[in-house]
Structures are given as structure tokens and as C-alpha cells.
Amino acid sequence: MSTASRLPGIVTTDHVFRVPLDHQRPDGEQIEVYAREVVASARENDALPWLLFLQGGPGGKAARPVGPDSWLARALDDHRVLLLDQRGTGRSTPANRQTLARRGGPQEQAEYLAHFRADSIVRDAELIRRALLGEQGRWSLLGQSFGGFCTLTYLSLAPEGVREAYVTGGLAGLSSSADDVYRAAYPRVARKNAAHYGRYPQDVEAVRQIAAHLAEQPATLPDGGLLTLRAFQALGLLLGSGSGSHQLHYLLEEAWVEGADGPELSDTFLAGVQAQLSFAQGPLYAVLHESIYGQRSVDPAGTAWAAERVRKEFPEFDAEAALDSDAPVLFTGEMIYPWMFETDPALRPLRETANLLAERADWPDLYDRERLAANDVPVFAAVYHDDMYVDTADSLDTAHAVGNVRYWVTNEWEHDGLRVSGRVVLDRLMRMGRGEI
CATH class of the missing domain: 3.40.50.1820 (Alpha/Beta hydrolase fold, catalytic domain)
Structure with a gap:
């Protein structure tokens, strides 16, 4: 009716x-x-x-x-x-x-x-x-x-x-395989990072400070999710939208407060990060993301966590290495990684399901x-x-x-x-x- x-x-x-x-x-x-x-x-x-x-x-x-x-x-x-x-x-x-x-x-x-x-x-x-x-x-x-x-x-x-x-x-x-998609994507994401840091040069140091803190001590988000260094980098998803660079900058502006034991990540910042990173309102985005590229004529062996594998070809996205040098810490983009099914409470119960889909071969052509x-x-x-x-x-x-x-x-x-x-x-x-x- x-x-x-x-x-x-x-x-x-x-x-x-x-x-x-x-x-x-x-x-x-x-x-x-x-x-x-x-x-x-x-x-x-x-x-x-x-x-x-x-x-x-x-x-x-x-x-x-x-x-x-x-x-x-x-x-x-x-x-x-x-x-x-x-x-x-x-x-x-x-x-x-x-x-x-x-x-x-x-x-x-x-x-x-x-x-x-x-x-x-x-x-x-x-x-x-x-x-x-x-x-x-x-x-x-x-x-x-x-x-x-x-x-x-x-x-x-x-x-x-x-x-x-x-x-x-x-x-x-x-005819683009999942590997092809991400091999082309990482350089585009690097360019979006460069544009963001050109627009907000003060964010280079702001991001390094947050990254260094999370490398030593991951933070707990309000929903129980874990904000690791790699999860923090995933905020780069914002950089592909018209106002996303500005949203990211304003989020970083309120990252710190002076707590009882010294500087700590603010509740305001952590709530804002959760709003961007949680898949509670759209878990299929994460679970099915790489499968949208799966076609038996192109990817006969399946996608197999392509974004994670291809990332190794782009060492500039290694945040730990960036912290050990004077390089800026780069955010990632529209990539889904297996560790997200450990840090996000909405995805944790679906971890093995996502692995099976990543391993699935012989997807029908689209x-x-x-x-x-x-x-x-x-x-x-x-x-x-x-x-x-x-x-x-x-x-x-x-x-x-x-x-x-x-x-x-x-x-x-x-x-x-x-x-x-x-x-x-x-x-x-x-x-x-x-x-x-």
C-alpha cells in the first residue's frame, strides 16, 4: 500500500x-x-x-x-x-x-x-x-x-x-581491475593531500602531532571504536568533496584540550572523527566496496584486499616513516582496508564475511x-x-x-x-x- x-x-x-x-x-x-x-x-x-x-x-x-x-x-x-x-x-x-x-x-x-x-x-x-x-x-x-x-x-x-x-x-x-583502480587512485589522493596542505600549511604540523600521539597511544572513540594512526589517515576520504578540505581543517583545529594530566584529544574531535569514520549507517560500503570492481574477465582470482596490497607500492602513505622524517603525514582516500573490520564496532562482527568476499573468485561480469x-x-x-x-x-x-x-x-x-x-x-x-x- x-x-x-x-x-x-x-x-x-x-x-x-x-x-x-x-x-x-x-x-x-x-x-x-x-x-x-x-x-x-x-x-x-x-x-x-x-x-x-x-x-x-x-x-x-x-x-x-x-x-x-x-x-x-x-x-x-x-x-x-x-x-x-x-x-x-x-x-x-x-x-x-x-x-x-x-x-x-x-x-x-x-x-x-x-x-x-x-x-x-x-x-x-x-x-x-x-x-x-x-x-x-x-x-x-x-x-x-x-x-x-x-x-x-x-x-x-x-x-x-x-x-x-x-x-x-x-x-x-x-576493464579496470581492482588493482588498476587503486594503482591510479593513490597518486590522485596524494595530489589532494598536497592541495590541502597548500591551502592550510599549518595542518602539516597539526597532523604530525596527532599522528605521533596515536602512534604511541590509540584513542577510544565514543562508540567504542579504536582511533589508530591508520584510522586517522582514513579521514582523507573527505578530501574528494568540494568542502571536505575545509571540514578536515576545522576538525583538526579542535583536536586538543588541556586535561588533568596535560594535553589530550578532545571529545569534540573524537566525536567528529567518529562521525566521519564509523560505518554504522552504511556498512555495505565497507563490506562490498572492492566487489564493485570484481569481474571474472578482469579479476578472475577476486579482489583480495587490493587497496591494502597496492598501498605498499606507495611508501609516501607510510605514516610511521613520515614521522621518522620531516615528510608530511598523508591521508588516504576511498580505500577499504581489512583492519577497519577490527577498529569499527559496526564492522567487527562482519570481519570474516568481508574476508570471504575479498577471497571470492569468478565474480560475474558487470x-x-x-x-x-x-x-x-x-x-x-x-x-x-x-x-x-x-x-x-x-x-x-x-x-x-x-x-x-x-x-x-x-x-x-x-x-x-x-x-x-x-x-x-x-x-x-x-x-x-x-x-x-
Whole structure:
């Protein structure tokens, strides 16, 4: 039963769909997938084309709108929008340490989560499309980041359901292994560190002081998590967003207080760090992260903690060595490491499950390169120059390998340009689609 809500400027309607856990076994176990329909209040009864929003991630739930804000305002000019909580997230059947414990041990949990990649998300979307639009109905796609990866999978599996696609910061490398991804990523992250320290030179010493303290004495976070030196470095995830460098700087500014026994890390700092590092609200991001690159034609042996292995090729990220010299301590980026399943209470119960997924070989391919080469669905993509999360070279290679793609390269925005630019990024892509640019 659908439930409608009226918010300033928009009307939202809840939808819940039953879908197979394994689409190869449609009569097997079923799970729920939730989606929120959004339409402008003034156009509630209009016959508008649908736009499916595919959220970044993996493991990210769709935005919770409070009105026609940001990119949504532009989308609602022309569309009825569906915000999908991809399987395992948000109001869809959840997958986290609490719910997965009911499925049995790590092996059973890993087998279950193997059905939570882009191919399953796309097949969910196809069932939903047919339920809402009918067998012959087509909708537009908007894929942000990982949602762009899902868009490429959609065009590989079911292009007949798509009218047009918009991709922001999400043209994945079709033939890039997990090792390739991280081998390209570490130098980009190093450049983001250099930009941050150029902007805030005082942070070089501030970070070294915190790092030296944590090397001797890891701190306990409010949720019981452990802030080690390596965990502190993981705050570099912030450096890939438009305001992330500033957020990091202001967090560092309040790192210390004078306690009863001398200087100590402040509660304010530790709470702020926890807010950035905890995976309690999105554990699938950590558990499934490297699996989004797994394809049997590219990585036949599996991903095997690629970010951890490849890191050894970039000694500049060795914080202990930096402390022994006068080099700046570098933050890492969008990397998931096995030790995170020891320091984060939300991930600890999933450690063996994550190991099994990292060891899993023979992941099915996510992209049909021949079908994509012959693609006739119009695709309009924003490629962010030196995007910390998605390699620009990979994105351009994919733009050239997929048929009917037009792209716009910009360094005006970082990876979160769709969200922070208001209407600008999506409007430009839509004007490209109308032939105005």
C-alpha cells in the first residue's frame, strides 16, 4: 500500500516492492526494496516521464528530501523522480551486523551479500519499472558515482528500459581491475593531500602531532571504536568533496584540550572523527566496496584486499616513516582496508564475511562491452577532472568505448558536484540532452 506525504513544494509517495534475492531463482527467497516517488506539488497529477535516481555507494540509501532542493529541483521541472533505496539500504530489507547475524555464519552471510552488487540492483530496477510504467514504459536514469557504475550495468543488461541516462562522476573503467583502480587512485589522493596542505600549511604540523600521539597511544572513540594512526589517515576520504578540505581543517583545529594530566584529544574531535569514520549507517560500503570492481574477465582470482596490497607500492602513505622524517603525514582516500573490520564496532562482527568476499573468485561480469559499444541510448556524463574517487582517464576511456555518449569535463566541481552545485550540473547535462549545448 502506497503512502503519500505533502512537503513544501513536493509530494512524496512510498513504494515497497518484493523482489527475488537471487534473480536467477525468481521463485526463491524474496526481499523488499523501497523507493520514494517525488513529484512537484504543482504537477502532482501530470503525466510526467519518470527519472530513476541511482545513488552513490555501494551501500548508500537515497537522499531524504525535505523540499525541491539541489539537483532534485531541476529534475522535478520535467520528471516524476524515483529515489531508490538500493537493496540492503535504508527502508529496503536491511543488511548489517544485526540482520546478517540471523542468516548464520560468515559463509552464509557472504553468499547472501554476493547478491547485492550492481547486476542485482539493475534487475530490481527492471521489476520496479515494469510495475510502475508497464512492460513497454521507459524511464530516464540519473547515476551519481556508484550509481553511474549501475547505469553502465543497466545499459549492459536492459537498455530497452531506458530512454536516456545522465551520469555524474560515475563512468567506471570497463576493464579496470581492482588493482588498476587503486594503482591510479593513490597518486590522485596524494595530489589532494598536497592541495590541502597548500591551502592550510599549518595542518602539516597539526597532523604530525596527532599522528605521533596515536602512534604511541590509540584513542577510544565514543562508540567504542579504536582511533589508530591508520584510522586517522582514513579521514582523507573527505578530501574528494568540494568542502571536505575545509571540514578536515576545522576538525583538526579542535583536536586538543588541556586535561588533568596535560594535553589530550578532545571529545569534540573524537566525536567528529567518529562521525566521519564509523560505518554504522552504511556498512555495505565497507563490506562490498572492492566487489564493485570484481569481474571474472578482469579479476578472475577476486579482489583480495587490493587497496591494502597496492598501498605498499606507495611508501609516501607510510605514516610511521613520515614521522621518522620531516615528510608530511598523508591521508588516504576511498580505500577499504581489512583492519577497519577490527577498529569499527559496526564492522567487527562482519570481519570474516568481508574476508570471504575479498577471497571470492569468478565474480560475474558487470559490463557487456560489446553491447555497450553498440549502445543507442543517449548518455550525457559529467566527468570531474582529477576526481579523487573515479579515475578521469578511466572515465574518458569508457566515454569513448560506449556508444552514444556525450561528456563534459570540468574542474569547477569535485565528486559531489551534483549535490553541491544546486541545479547547475544536472541542468547542463539536460541541456546537452536537448541539443542546446
